[in-house]
Amino acid sequence: MTDDLLQLNLADLGLAYGLVLLSAALIRWQGYGGSGGLLRASLRMVVQLLAVGYLLEGVFALRHPLAVVAILAVMGLFALQVIGSRVQDKMPYFYRVMAGALLVGCGLVTWFFCVGVVGVEPWYEPRYLIPLAGMIVGNSMNGAALAAERLAVQVRRGRTEIEAALCLGASPRQAVAPLLGSSFKAAMIPATNTMAAMGIVALPGMMTGQILSGTAPIVAVRYQIAIMCAITGAVALTTLLILHIGYRNYFTADQRLKS
Known part of the structure; x- marks a missing residue:
């Protein structure tokens, strides 16, 4: 074909x-x-x-696993650099939080998708693993940047409200709960909008590429549905990790907001 x-x-x-x-x-x-x-x-x-x-x-x-892992590591480092360049207000330990969230969130989803859904054998098959991981990490970067910056901005602007909640007996988690919710919603907007418009407003890149290469349209559609589910899962998991690890870095061990 x-x-x-x-x-x-x-x-x-x-x-x-x-x-x-x-x-x-x-x-x-x-x-x-x-x-x-x-x-x-x-x-x-x-x-x-x-x-x-x-x-x-x-x-x-x-087709060597070390070469594939090296490519994925370089992709992750560049993703961190891009996120860091986009986010102006950075949370404490920013790069440590981002690296851990991307590694766990995108790594787990990529492994599950390639091995469990697609059934790639061997697991390091570069023709599948590298492009699929690139799509998952690339789309997760947007959610990660939005979540991290939204949380940092809201904590800076809402210091008075957070400290008042702490004085009234709220835990750090309770004091920033509204901020976590709004940050998560903001991070999920691009993925949600993309899914809502897909197929009617625009034909996505992966599906278009497969059709151009000779793949049957219905097969390309199945792949596109699957990868969009994987991307959405990766964005959600990565964002949750960023928010629930990141907010803790704003507080001291005795549950006071850091200056």
Whole structure:
């Protein structure tokens, strides 16, 4: 089936990149600013994707578990860097909390999905594990960043209310319970909106890619439903871990709010 896939050569990519150049030219012509940032981001995208493509070809040919784990570790480190760059108000021990939550939340969901749902054998099969883990981690980053920043901002702004609740006998968990709830809801909005619009407003990338490669549409749909369930589970689990580990770092051992 994949023999029917239309190939893109460098000239085709050049034509496609012309749309970016056109966008940058229009932005510059209107004097809005930001055309330079758009061009830098597009060039970075091209370089990164080409590098990843050649790297994955080598990993797929090698099919060694250490190489796959190394790729996943690099992906996790870059995910931490991206989250850190997005979040301005950081909770105490920010990177420690993020790393632990992503490792447990995304790691468990990825393992369950690949081994339990898809039935990948061996478990380190790079053609399945790496792209599926990338989709799960990539989508979980948004929820993690939203949850961490929302909690940090609300704790900073609501210090008076939190301290008043503590003085009235509330536990730290009770004092920040409304903040945890609103932070969790904010983190789940992107995943919820994506699921609600999927299939009617837009065809998702994984499904589109499989159809273009020759997969039967109904098979592609099943895969897309499964991966969206995995992504939503990973976002929810990662966010819960961030919030329920992170809020404790705002309080001392004797249950006082840290300055």
